[in-house]
Amino acid sequence: MQDVQSENEESLRDKLLYFIYNELLPFERENEIDSEKEIPMEHIQWVRKRSKELGFYGISLPKELGGQLLNLKGLCVLKEELTKSGAVLWGHILGEIGGPLRIGKMLKVFSPEQREKYVMPVINAEAGCCFALSEPEAGSDAKAIQTTAVRDGDDYILQGKKHFISAAPYADWAIVIAKEIVEEGGERVTAFIVEKKLQGKSGFELGEIQVPISGERSTAELIFNHCRVPSSNILGEPGKGLLLGLSRINENRASWGATYLGVAQRLLNLSIEHAKHRVQFGRPIGEFQAIQHMLAEMATEIYAARSMLYDVIEKIDNGEDVKGASSMVKVFSSEVANRVADKAVQIFGGQGLMKGHPVEKMYRDVRMFRILTGTSEIQKNTIAKELLKK
Known part of the structure; x- marks a missing residue:
């Protein structure tokens, strides 16, 4: 390498x-x-x-x-x-989750003072952070954000709420994308570094822990209730907030494919072992053609998705434009993980339905993959737009 x-x-x-x-x-x-x-x-x-x-x-x-x-x-x-x-x-x-990979692609945007105060503690495993964009009325439509930032002397007053924010429960500070209200009724999207509220100190409040279908407790709301933020905590240029998210979106979407395929591979491995040792009608169920076909289909789809993933990843490493291809990786790998999980449950039968069984848990996990980091439908929109541009 x-x-x-x-x-x-x-x-x-x-x-x-x-x-x-x-x-x-x-x-x-x-x-x-x-x-x-x-x-x-x-x-x-x-x-x-x-x-x-x-x-x-x-x-x-x-x-x-x-x-x-x-x-x-x-x-x-x-x-x-x-x-x-x-x-x-x-x-x-x-x-x-809340560590250096969350901000690695944005390092050049931080000022030297911001890097020393906020970035280095995260890199040194002494603090956590999160990226706050999504809101109740602004999911896929990122431009519809309602959290506002109004200038007040040398500070800004943030008001609003973010939700579905990954790593929020572990974050000491957040990169918050807000609608900055400027003179004469104008507005622009600006990014702010906002610390967690501590006793006697302004900052974001941790809202409801939002527990998804998978059961994890790593996602939460961030509440901004007359939250005072110094102007020195603007991240990058005013009005360029959305670009921070877009700067990492292609790499992020593609690399999540590795996560999805890791889960899919584990499901396949467990299914193979089960098929070898689960005996029905006097022989392992792996000897039945119906089970063999499911295993073959699972392995083939994982292989196809992995080939696509590393082809696109290599292009990213070489600096090539992969906007449409990264969306292909995201949509295909997430859909493959769902199909693999469905077959794994079928192979395990009743065991795979039981609460606490790893296959049952992963079945719930993978259902989120088609929604997180941009839904399958949003990915298809991106793919089609890139095709029609050519």
Whole structure:
């Protein structure tokens, strides 16, 4: 891997696997960590710190910031292994949930003072952050945001609410996209760095923990109730707030495909093992053609989605335009994960329907994939627009 001087892709993968199966999963079992229950902050802090010590936390960052400048292909290989393992804390290893990966593509936008005060604590696994764009009336239509920012001397007053904000429960500060009200009734979209409200200090309030179908408690509302923010906390240029999200959207959509495929591969692996050992009518169910066909279809679709993923990832690493292709990866890999999960439940039969069974849990997980990070329908809109432009 050309971007990693000290370790190649294979050795990084081996090092990660050793950590997952010899430290992370035993830690989760010992502390009875359940993805559908509140995870104590001390456990989040442990995994952040340990990952930082091992060099995984923010591994794609520049070397001067403690990373290894790992390219997107290498990052996706590691993400696949993490999600394939079934680890509850997988999203904290590389810093994806509230960590450095959340802000890595926006590093150049932060001022030197902002970088020192806000970015470095996140990189050093001492703080968490989140990106707040979605609102009750502004999901796919990002331009419809209603959270306002009004100038008041050297400060801005933010008023409004964000929801479905990933990593919000673990965030010490947030990048908030707001509608800035300017002179003569005009408006523009501006990004602000907003700290979490502490005693005697203005900031965002953590609203309702929004528990989705998967049961995780890592998403919440952010409430801005006459929230005072200094003008020095504007991120980037005023009026350029939406561009911050768009600057990372293609890479984000494509790389999520690695997450979806990791889950799909785990479902296939579990299904294969079950088919080998589950005996019905005097023989393993894997000997029945109906089961064989489902396994073959699952494996074929995963292979096709993985081939698409790494083809697009290579283009991104080479600086090519992949707007339509990244949406193809997102829509296809998320749909494949859903079809694989459906077949896995069928192969496991009654067991796969039982609450607490890993297949039942993943079946709920993958249903979200077709909605998160842009719905399948939004991805198809993007693909069609790119085709019609040519």
